[in-house]
Each structure stands twice: as C-alpha cells, then as structure tokens.
Amino acid sequence: MEERTRAALAALVAQTRVFLLDMDGTVYIGDHPIGAMRETLAAVRASGRRVVYCTNNSSKTAEQYVQKLSRLGLYDGRDLVYTSGMATAEYLRETYPDARVYLVGTDALKADFAAAGVRVADEDADVCVLAYDTTLSFEKLCRINEYIVRGKPYIATHPDAVCPAPGVYPPDVGSFIALLKVSSGREPDVICGKPYTVMGERLCARLNVPAGQIAMAGDRPHTDIRFGNNNGFSTLLVLSGETDAEKAKTLPASDRPTLVIDSLNDLAEVL
Ligand SMILES: [Mg+2]
Known part of the structure; x- marks a missing residue:
C-alpha cells in the first residue's frame, strides 16, 4: 500500500465504529474467503469495531447468510447480518x-x-x-x-x-x-436496499451510530459505494471483486469512494 493510502486508511479507521460489508467480492468469492479475511475481521472486532454484513438479496434470510458466513469462518456472535428484506419490514412497521x-x-x-x-x-x-x-x-x-x-x-x-x-x-x-x-x-x-437511503437510515437507528462513524466497503461502485455516499458513510471500494483499478479511475461523482484499496485485508495494516 502506498504511504498516502495507508495514512488516509488509518484516518478513516480512526473515525469508524461500524464496518458495513458487502459479501460476494468483498469478504468472499463464491465459497472462498478472500486472502486472510478471517484474521482481518478478527482484528476489526478486537479493535472494538462492529462488523455488519449488508446485502440486497431478499430471497435469503439473515439466518441463511449467518450459516454460510459461519461455514467460511467469517462470522462471530457480535456481528450482524442485515438484508434489504429486514430493512423493508422495519420500514413497513414504522x-x-x-x-x-x-x-x-x-x-x-x-x-x-x-x-x-x-x-x-x-x-x-x-x-x-x-x-x-x-x-x-x-x-x-x-x-x-x-x-x-x-x-x-x-x-x-x-x-x-x-x-x-x-x-x-x-x-x-x-x-x-x-x-x-x-x-x-x-x-x-x-x-429500500442499496443504493437508497431506507436501509441506511434503518441501520443507523438500529445500531444507534451516527452516519459519520460508519464505513461501507464493497466491490460495486453503483450499489455499495453509491449507497455509502447517499447515506453520509465513508466508503471503501475494494478491487477484489467486480471492479478493477482501471474502472475505479473513471467513476461518476455519485459512485466515487473515499478510498480505493486492493482488498479489505489492507485494513489489517492499520488496525
Ligand atoms: Mg459484491
């Protein structure tokens, strides 16, 4: 990691209490964790920060994601899985x-x-x-x-x-x-889901954390990053999924992240 990126990432981490994580392309690909993701997420939790998995897929329940993440060694009892279906149910109730x-x-x-x-x-x-x-x-x-x-x-x-x-x-x-x-x-x-604001508002309310202390990490600029930008979160675009370094250089303002990093495992260097 370049020194400039490392310093910016350290500053982002310092203000963050909750990491909202996309799943496929960000923490795993298919059935394989990306690099040393288990250790990276363990370090995030050990630093007192919360891991919240965030998905638009409303065909599966949070419990089904918990099972998959547990099988891959990426889930801990302190984590939360939040789906667009859950956000929609909370929106309807309110x-x-x-x-x-x-x-x-x-x-x-x-x-x-x-x-x-x-x-x-x-x-x-x-x-x-x-x-x-x-x-x-x-x-x-x-x-x-x-x-x-x-x-x-x-x-x-x-x-x-x-x-x-x-x-x-x-x-x-x-x-x-x-x-x-x-x-x-x-x-x-x-x-309700990414990139709109209902899911972001419901998450802030449920976690009782202001938007400025939340960082959204994902591999899709037009859903993950735009979602973070629309909700006032800081944003990390990871290059471990469907976006490469070339594409990351030509994004519209709405989809431009706070920082581009190779993978979420870069967090381990600044925690
Ligand atoms: Mg993804």
Missing part, C-alpha cells in the same frame, strides 16, 4: 404500522416479515411489496399488478437487475420492476 401487506417473496421472507410484526395478507391488502421471489408465479405477478394499478403504495426491497450466480446471471427485482412498469405504468414509490 410507516404503515397496521397495514395489510401483500408480499411477493419467498416463504422464508414471509415468515421473517410476520416475525417482525408485519401483517402479511393475500386479500384486501393496503400496501404491496416486491422482493426477490425465486418462487415467483404468474398468479403472484397478476395479483401485485392489480394492487399497483389500483394505486396502493408500492415498495420494492432493492433495485438490482440481475443476481450474481455461476453462469448466466438470473433476473432479480430490478427486472421484475421493469416488467411491472410496462404492465401498470408505475414504478415503486420506495426502494
């Missing part, structure tokens, strides 16, 4: 506390919503929510389209067009949003 909610989502997410106190209902819903439903059916599409056309509040968990996976990336919520835009003429009133 904004529409008594509403009946039609949710296009997996059974696991429905159970999570119910456990969070959201009244999930198929009939006579007041609000409709579009999540990453890997069990999506024509019937569900028709039903949410009806609610949207009738003018009900329309919330989406996150905007990603495709979901990273081996081979061809499958369509994600952003693609469902585009379909429903064509059929209904409407786009979501609110999108």
Whole structure:
C-alpha cells in the first residue's frame, strides 16, 4: 500500500465504529474467503469495531447468510447480518404500522416479515411489496399488478437487475420492476436496499451510530459505494471483486469512494 493510502486508511479507521460489508467480492468469492479475511475481521472486532454484513438479496434470510458466513469462518456472535428484506419490514412497521401487506417473496421472507410484526395478507391488502421471489408465479405477478394499478403504495426491497450466480446471471427485482412498469405504468414509490437511503437510515437507528462513524466497503461502485455516499458513510471500494483499478479511475461523482484499496485485508495494516 502506498504511504498516502495507508495514512488516509488509518484516518478513516480512526473515525469508524461500524464496518458495513458487502459479501460476494468483498469478504468472499463464491465459497472462498478472500486472502486472510478471517484474521482481518478478527482484528476489526478486537479493535472494538462492529462488523455488519449488508446485502440486497431478499430471497435469503439473515439466518441463511449467518450459516454460510459461519461455514467460511467469517462470522462471530457480535456481528450482524442485515438484508434489504429486514430493512423493508422495519420500514413497513414504522410507516404503515397496521397495514395489510401483500408480499411477493419467498416463504422464508414471509415468515421473517410476520416475525417482525408485519401483517402479511393475500386479500384486501393496503400496501404491496416486491422482493426477490425465486418462487415467483404468474398468479403472484397478476395479483401485485392489480394492487399497483389500483394505486396502493408500492415498495420494492432493492433495485438490482440481475443476481450474481455461476453462469448466466438470473433476473432479480430490478427486472421484475421493469416488467411491472410496462404492465401498470408505475414504478415503486420506495426502494429500500442499496443504493437508497431506507436501509441506511434503518441501520443507523438500529445500531444507534451516527452516519459519520460508519464505513461501507464493497466491490460495486453503483450499489455499495453509491449507497455509502447517499447515506453520509465513508466508503471503501475494494478491487477484489467486480471492479478493477482501471474502472475505479473513471467513476461518476455519485459512485466515487473515499478510498480505493486492493482488498479489505489492507485494513489489517492499520488496525
Ligand atoms: Mg459484491
């Protein structure tokens, strides 16, 4: 690491109480931790800082991520996994506390919503929510389209067009949003996940930490870094995932990070 980068990274770490971490491309790739990530994260925790994993994927529950991270040796009981689905459930509880909610989502997410106190209902819903439903059916599409056309509040968990996976990336919520835009003429009133502000606001409230003491690290400029910038967090773009050094030099202002580092393991040098 260049001396200038090391000094800037040390200054960023000094003001940070919580590290929000993207997962794929940032702490692991597929099923493999990146370099000495276990030791790096252990050092972050030992310094008294919190590790919070942050994902837009609302088809899985936090518990499913805890299992994967534990298997890779990247999870500790002090950590938190926070999904766009959790942020959406908290947003609904606060904004529409008594509403009946039609949710296009997996059974696991429905159970999570119910456990969070959201009244999930198929009939006579007041609000409709579009999540990453890997069990999506024509019937569900028709039903949410009806609610949207009738003018009900329309919330989406996150905007990603495709979901990273081996081979061809499958369509994600952003693609469902585009379909429903064509059929209904409407786009979501609110999108909760990265890069927007609902998830950031819910995280600050839940962690009771001001935005200036949070650092977001990720490999995708237009989701991870823009999310941090939109929420007033400092931002670390890591080059261990889908962004290379060349691309990092030509980012629009909205997606420009506080610092570019080779990998999150650079943190170990300044902790
Ligand atoms: Mg990533």
